[in-house]
Amino acid sequence: MAYDFYMPARVVGGEGVVIAQSAMFSRFGKKCVVVTGGTGAVKSGALADLEIAFAKENIEYKIYNKIGENPLVTSCREAGLIAAEFGADFLVGIGGGSALDAVKAAAVFAANPDLGAEEVYRMNYENSPLPTIGIGTTSGTGSEISAVSVLTDTKGVKRSIKGDFGYFNLVFADWRYTVSCPMGVTVSTALDAFMHAAEGWLGPKCNEPASAFAAECLPKIYFYLKKFLADGELPDEKGREVLYHASLSAGFTLNYCGTLFPHPVGYILTEHYGIPHGRACAAFFDRLMEKAEKYAPERAQSLITLLGDTKENIVYTLKTLAGCSDIVITEERAAELIKRWSAIPKNFECTPGGYTPQEAAEALVLLSK
Amino acid sequence: MAYDFYMPARVVGGEGVVIAQSAMFSRFGKKCVVVTGGTGAVKSGALADLEIAFAKENIEYKIYNKIGENPLVTSCREAGLIAAEFGADFLVGIGGGSALDAVKAAAVFAANPDLGAEEVYRMNYENSPLPTIGIGTTSGTGSEISAVSVLTDTKGVKRSIKGDFGYFNLVFADWRYTVSCPMGVTVSTALDAFMHAAEGWLGPKCNEPASAFAAECLPKIYFYLKKFLADGELPDEKGREVLYHASLSAGFTLNYCGTLFPHPVGYILTEHYGIPHGRACAAFFDRLMEKAEKYAPERAQSLITLLGDTKENIVYTLKTLAGCSDIVITEERAAELIKRWSAIPKNFECTPGGYTPQEAAEALVLLSK
Numbered sequence: 001m002a003y004d005f006y007m008p009a010r011v012v013g014g015e016g017v018v019i020a021q022s023a024m025f026s027r028f029g030k031k032c033v034v035v036t037g038g039t040g041a042v043k044s045g046a047l048a049d050l051e052i053a054f055a056k057e058n059i060e061y062k063i064y065n066k067i068g069e070n071p072l073v074t075s076c077r078e079a080g081l082i083a084a085e086f087g088a089d090f091l092v093g094i095g096g097g098s099a100l101d102a103v104k105a106a107a108v109f110a111a112n113p114d115l116g117a118e119e120v121y122r123m124n125y126e127n128s129p130l131p132t133i134g135i136g137t138t139s140g141t142g143s144e145i146s147a148v149s150v151l152t153d154t155k156g157v158k159r160s161i162k163g164d165f166g167y168f169n170l171v172f173a174d175w176r177y178t179v180s181c182p183m184g185v186t187v188s189t190a191l192d193a194f195m196h197a198a199e200g201w202l203g204p205k206c207n208e209p210a211s212a213f214a215a216e217c218l219p220k221i222y223f224y225l226k227k228f229l230a231d232g233e234l235p236d237e238k239g240r241e242v243l244y245h246a247s248l249s250a251g252f253t254l255n256y257c258g259t260l261f262p263h264p265v266g267y268i269l270t271e272h273y274g275i276p277h278g279r280a281c282a283a284f285f286d287r288l289m290e291k292a293e294k295y296a297p298e299r300a301q302s303l304i305t306l307l308g309d310t311k312e313n314i315v316y317t318l319k320t321l322a323g324c325s326d327i328v329i330t331e332e333r334a335a336e337l338i339k340r341w342s343a344i345p346k347n348f349e350c351t352p353g354g355y356t357p358q359e360a361a362e363a364l365v366l367l368s369k
Numbered sequence: 370m371a372y373d374f375y376m377p378a379r380v381v382g383g384e385g386v387v388i389a390q391s392a393m394f395s396r397f398g399k400k401c402v403v404v405t406g407g408t409g410a411v412k413s414g415a416l417a418d419l420e421i422a423f424a425k426e427n428i429e430y431k432i433y434n435k436i437g438e439n440p441l442v443t444s445c446r447e448a449g450l451i452a453a454e455f456g457a458d459f460l461v462g463i464g465g466g467s468a469l470d471a472v473k474a475a476a477v478f479a480a481n482p483d484l485g486a487e488e489v490y491r492m493n494y495e496n497s498p499l500p501t502i503g504i505g506t507t508s509g510t511g512s513e514i515s516a517v518s519v520l521t522d523t524k525g526v527k528r529s530i531k532g533d534f535g536y537f538n539l540v541f542a543d544w545r546y547t548v549s550c551p552m553g554v555t556v557s558t559a560l561d562a563f564m565h566a567a568e569g570w571l572g573p574k575c576n577e578p579a580s581a582f583a584a585e586c587l588p589k590i591y592f593y594l595k596k597f598l599a600d601g602e603l604p605d606e607k608g609r610e611v612l613y614h615a616s617l618s619a620g621f622t623l624n625y626c627g628t629l630f631p632h633p634v635g636y637i638l639t640e641h642y643g644i645p646h647g648r649a650c651a652a653f654f655d656r657l658m659e660k661a662e663k664y665a666p667e668r669a670q671s672l673i674t675l676l677g678d679t680k681e682n683i684v685y686t687l688k689t690l691a692g693c694s695d696i697v698i699t700e701e702r703a704a705e706l707i708k709r710w711s712a713i714p715k716n717f718e719c720t721p722g723g724y725t726p727q728e729a730a731e732a733l734v735l736l737s738k
Contacts, residue, residue, distance in 0.1 A: 002383035003542045003614045005514075007376070014371035015574075145374075172371045207382075208585055209621075210613045216581035243575045246371045252578075 001205045007145055007255060008164075009134075011248070013173035018046070018151075022053035024170060029089020029129045031060045033110070035079050038065040044137040044177035050092065051327065060298050062086050064106075067095065070270060071102040072160060073151040077117045080109020083130065090131040091167075096189065097141030097277070100134050101149040104166050107132045118154060123163050134168040137177040139243040139280055142196055142251020144171045157340060160268040174327025175244035179237065184276070186235070186243075187228050187321055192278030193247040194221045194318070195285070200250075200257030201306075202292045202299050203350045210256040215306055217249035222307045225317050261355040262288055265363060268337050273327055282322035286315045287363045288351070290354040295353030328368045334361035338346040370576045371674015376514055376624060377533075378503075380617070382542035387415070387504065391422035393539060397500045398458020400429045400477070404448050404472040407434040410463040411478040413506040413546035419461065431455050433475075436464065439527060439639060439646075440471040442520040446486045449478025452499065455629060459538075465558065465647070466510025468504050470518040473535050474499045494533050494636040506546040508612040509558025509647055511565055513540045527636040528711060544613035548606065555604070555612075555643070556597050556690055562616040563590045563649030563687070564654070569619075569626030570675075571661045571668050572719045579625040584675055586618035591676045594686050630724040631657055633716050634732060637706050642696055650689035655684045656732045657720070664722030697737045703730035 012021055025032070034041075034050065037349055041047040048064075054061055064079040065293035079102065083091055088110060093103025105120050107129035115125065143149070147166035152158050181189070197214040200206055206214070220242050235243060248297040259281075275283070281297045289311065292300035304311050319325070329337070341348075348355035381390055394401070403410075403419065410416040416432075423430055433448040448471065450462055457479060458564040462472025471625065474489050476498035505513045510681070512518070516535035521527050548659065550558070569575055573582070589611050593604055606614060628650075635649035644652070661669035673680050688694070707726040710717075717724035 003375075003380060003617055004382050005380040005617075006376075008379075010377075011372060011374040013373050017371070095639040208618055209582070212585035212618060213578070215584065216577055222392070248372055248374075249577055249581060 002258070003054060003208055005209050007167070007252065008015045009145055009168045010144060011171045012172055015174055016175055018049040018172050019053050019056070019175050021172070022056045025053060025059055025133065026057045028133070028169065030058065031086060031088045032092055033079065033083035033086055033088045033106070034061055034063045034092045034094060035067060035099055035106050036063065036065045036094045037067045037099045040096060040137045041065070041099070044145040045180070046094045046135050046137055046177045050094065050135065065103045069098050071098045072154045073105065073117045073120055073153055076102045076105035076120070076151060077109045079106035081113055082166060083110035084113040088130060090133065092135065094134045094135045094137060096136070096138030096185070097150070098145045100136065100141060101151060101185060103132055103134070104149040105151055105161070110167060111312070117299070119235035120151070121153070121159060121161055123161050125165070129165045131169040133170045135172045136244070138181055138189045139178050139240070139247040140192035142193065142247055142254050144168065144173065145248055145251045146255035148255070156271060158271060164179050173244070173248060175241040176245050178240050182319065184236055185242065188227070188276035188278035189346040190221055190225055190243055190278065191282040191318070191321055193250040194218070194225060194251040195262060195278065195281040196259065197221070197252035198285070198303060199260040199262060199288070200253035201303050202288065202296060202352060203257050203260050205257040207256065207267040210253045217246035218303070218306050219308060220246045221250070222309070222314070222317070225321060229317055232360070259347050260288060260351040261348050261360065264345050266362045268340070268364065269324060269327065272337065274323060276288055279322045279324065281320045281326040283367060284363055285318040285322070289315060291355070292352045299352070324367050326368060329364045331365055334364040337361070337364060372577055372578055374578050375420070376536070376621065378514055378537045378540050380514060380542055384543055385420070386543050387541050388422050388425070391425045392465045394422060394428055394502065395426045397502065397538065400455060400457045401429065401459050401461055402448065402452040402455055402457045403430055403432045403461045403463060404436060404468055404475050405432065405434045406436045406464045409506045410434065410468070412549040414449065414549070415463045415504050415506055415546045419463065419504065430593060436468045436471045438467050440467045441488055441520045442474065442486045442522055444477045445471045445474035445489070445520060448475035450482055452479035453482045457499060457501065461502045461504065463504045463506060464556070465505070465507030466512045469510060469512035470520060472501055472503065473518040473609070474530070477534060488674060489520070490522070490528060490530055492530050494534065498534045500538040502539045502541070504541045504546065505613070507558045508547050508609070508616040509549055509561035511562065511616055511623050513537065513542065514617055514620045515624035517624070520708040521702050522586045525640060529642060542613070542617060544610040547609050552603055557645035557647035558616065559590055559594055559597070559612055559647065560651040560690055562619040563587070563594060564631055564647065564650040565619040565623035565628065566590070567654070568629040568631060568657070569622035570672050570723060571657065572626050572629050574626045574719070575731055578626065579622045582618040582621040586615035587672070587675050588677060589615045590619070591683070593676070593684070594690060598689060599688055627719060628716050629657060629720040630717050630729065633714050634729045636713060637709070637733065638693060638696065641652070641706065643691060648693065649690045651687045652693040652736060653732055654687040654691070658684060660724070661721045668721070693736050695737060698733045700730070700734055703733040704726060706730070706733060
């Protein structure tokens with residue numbers, strides 16, 4: 001396996017880093033558009049810190065706060081056009097995966113205002129995107145350090161784009177912004193991070209750096225997943241720090257390895273049944289382990305060893321927290337849902353033993369069984 | 370501990386990658402100076418591959434092959450001036466730590482031909498260095514992915530420079546180039562990689578990414594160190610691949626954590642007793658473990674656990690392979706040697722419990738006892 005590695009973003013972490021390192025913003029210019037989902041950026045305290053930093057640096061800014069969960073490509077375009085009109089030098093994204101993924105696309109539109117909303121999926125742009133700075137507020141996505149952006153297209157389908165344009169120029173990583181995350185988001189994002197590292201570990205692209213990051217974060221995330229299940233309480237400050245850093249490590253693995261079938265099949269649960277992304281992916285962990293045990297038994301066993309628990313306990317923890325067993329999908333409905341794949345997605349091909357839309361249909365039907 | 374991370378070089382690995390990915394050279398221009406130590410670049414096959422790649426891409430080049438072990442800052446300047454005169458667009462370094470460290474400085478001189486040899490240590494240059502591409506041929510230095518360059522100054526003292534200028538723009542990582550390494554170099558470079566990861570692990574800056582890479586590579590390197598000691602044979606192809614990739618992982622840890630006292634004290638054994646760098650650092654592993662057990666007992670224990678052996682076996686393996694027990698240094702001589710430190714170096718401060726030049730003198734005297 002080749003020792004490939006590329007993650008050019010500068011990650012500057014620590015408590016209070018946005019204000020303490022405010023001078024780093026100025027390197028990118030004096031006009032900025034901030035892209036957020038609204039509530040998270042405010043509740044986390046990240047936006048308040050950013051406004052102090054911008055005041056210190058005399059940076060003029062506008063806020064675009066209409067990014068929703070599963071961000072629409074049309075919203076990204078709207079944010080980008082505002083930035084273009086404002087003459088922004090750079091963009092800052094504050095939030096979880098939605099806002100961070102959105103700002104990457106907004107930066108493309110800001111530099112290419114004539115680009116149609118759907119044209120962003122072409123991943124080939126005339127002008128380089130504006131510089132972007134990311135400030136994370138959830139412990140899940142890893143979007144801070146990945147080249148990926150998942151956007152909902154004008155037909156309501158989640159589709160990802162990936163390329164060098166997807167890397168932030170700078171990331172401020174302050175775990176304190178995750179403290180205000182409510183229980184539901186905390187669990188779902190932790191499941192998302194777990195699945196990034198686990199899918200990477202079980203997939204065919206897990207080289208040394210990807211393995212290193214996965215092995216570092218998986219036992220930590222699993223410890224807190226078990227704890228959520230056992231006592232149903234939010235993590236303490238130490239737990240918040242551990243989970244945020246673990247989500248970044250999982251993001252490194254994701255960035256190199258990509259994902260397996262649980263991600264695209266999970267999109268169906270999100271789009272049609274409103275299940276948050278992390279839970280939607282984790283709902284297929286049992287099927288993934290079945291595949292891995294059959295077609296990549298050593299990797300499956302090493303994952304179990306890494307987590308330090310029995311396979312039964314691990315599957316039970318993931319499935320219970322995913323909580324999708326009440327979703328009843330008939331065979332007919334499943335056959336309809338899998339029509340979204342006109343070709344076999346890469347994530348299916350990378351799954352141990354391969355994966356087919358027909359298997360996805362079976363997995364959807366089996367959710368409630 | 371903050372989740373800081375920065376390593377912007379693109380690492381492209383795999384067998385035959387220099388020729389297969391030759392188009393990547395062209396992105397940097399059409400004129401190049403190749404900086405090497407001569408023999409390694411030829412014996413490894415790396416230079417031959419590079420010449421094929423350059424022919425494919427119509428890249429004009431000159432070769433500067435006068436970089437010796439512990440590269441002189443004056444040689445780096447000479448290479449840089451040749452590049453400036455040639456009108457080179459970029460530089461390629463081929464070799465172990467010496468050539469790779471040298472090309473980083475040569476790129477500075479190429480862009481700043483008026484800079485005096487010693488002025489490179491100022492780390493503040495008028496013009497940005499020329500782009501650099503690194504091709505490694507030994508499994509030790511990790512210079513491929515670190516911002517550090519260690520150069521011997523005009524007084525014969527090894528001193529390091531570090532900064533964003535130290536990152537390669539591109540690294541080709543093909544383990545096959547390490548196959549021609551003779552036994553002595555193979556062992557010394559493996560010891561160097563081991564010490565990078567172990568010093569990082571035991572030091573105060575070991576955040577999650579640094580830990581992840583150290584934990585990934587340390588057991589692998591230790592396995593081969595024990596094997597060298599047991600059967601005295603060169604590693605097979607699988608071993609070469611494992612060791613090369615492990616040296617890169619150790620380089621990530623080094624890049625973030627820096628080193629502890631064994632590195633600067635080891636420089637004395639290299640400068641005055643001709644001991645290769647890796648062996649010179651490993652010669653102080655026993656003293657480092659003593660310090661760690663006293664002042665960072667949890668980290669010392671976790672290192673031992675990671676290596677899966679007894680402390681006695683680990684120390685014995687490192688010390689025996691370092692092979693410096695025949696170096697007799699009197700107290701008077703040691704007192705003279707430590708005069709190189711007019712101030713306490715950072716590596717001393719980072720050592721668990723701190724470290725003093727007086728302790729270094731004692732460690733030098735104790736080498737043969």
